[in-house]
Amino acid sequence: MDESFIDLTGTEKLWGPPENTIKEIQKEILETLQLHSTAGMGPNILMAKLALDLDAKKTGFAKWTYEDVQTKLWPVTPLTEMWGIGRGIEKTLNNMGIFSLGQLARTPLELLEDKFGVMGNQLFHHAHGVDLSDMGSPTVERQISYGKSQILMRDYNKVDEVKSVILEMCEDVAKRARDTFQAARTILLGIGYSKDAFGGGFQRARTIHDATNDTMKIYNVCLDSLKENYNRNPVRQISISITKLEIRR
CATH class of the missing domain: 3.30.1490.100 (DNA polymerase, Y-family, little finger domain)
Structure with missing residues (x-):
């Protein structure tokens, strides 16, 4: 297994704060398998993944919140460091004068949708740390x-x-x-x-x-x-x- 997402909402009464639970999981992986692991924590799937890829792989564990978007996410460059942005999209964004996630977040939504369609909507919201996807099957009303x-x-x-x-x-x-x-x-x-x-x-x-x-x-x-x-x-x-x-x- 490469990586997985875990929703720890509501487990506080069982195991305490989610941060403690994550560290206990990492401890058990090390003791059982003799493997070091990294974990990212966030208010949604995107933020947890970004905390893992951009921070936790250096420190072992990282927690990102919406308050961290401007200070931790917006300075990120090149754009391919962002989950979901490949070289093709990066090249198009670069041609639009967008080289950092902060610049992407400040780009008008209408411009991104005109250029990328529904993916432009996703790029805009992801640059703000917003991710509406569920751990399980997404609800019909918000799935685009x-x-x-x-x-x-x-x-x-x-x-x-x-x-x-x-x-x-x-x-x-x-x-x-x-x-x-x-x-x-x-x-x-x-x-x-x-x-x-x-x-x-x-x-x-x-x-x-x-x-x-x-x-x-x-x-x-x-x-x-x-x-x-x-x-x-x-x-x-x-x-x-x-x-x-x-x-x-």
Whole structure:
């Protein structure tokens, strides 16, 4: 297991403050497995992940709150240090004159939505430390997209290997949509190339006529985008998201 999220809300009467519980978990991992671990704590999934990636990996444990956004999050640069921002998005933001998360947070929401669509909305709110995603199945009322991003354990040089991962990821996002009786009209595929190939990649969104939560239909749209844009460089990161959701009973 690489990492996991734990919601400790309401456990104070059992084990005391969440900080103590986290340290007890880390202590048990060390005593049982002889492995050191790191933990990030925050008011939502995003903040906990940022505390882990940007702080706890140096200290073992870090807690971030909304009060820390301006002092700890906004100075972060390059933008790829931010969870969810790949090289392709970073390049576009750089071309817009945005090089730090503080600059991103101060960019008008309308401008980001015009440039990135629904992802622009997410970028804006994430730069402010706001994340509405749940630990479990998201509620229909506030869910605006389903997505999955994966950094591969090694460079994938064969297109069939890339297609296999894309199929698995399509099933993941399609199932989450089906579980909440939703279907999507816009499907986005992102491919990040290996650093050995000097990075880069592409992100392409395609809107279809009829909304779907069918795995193979989503997969085939992704294959079309892959066929049109993939330049055969080794792949190290894949992301898929589905947006423009509609209720499908």
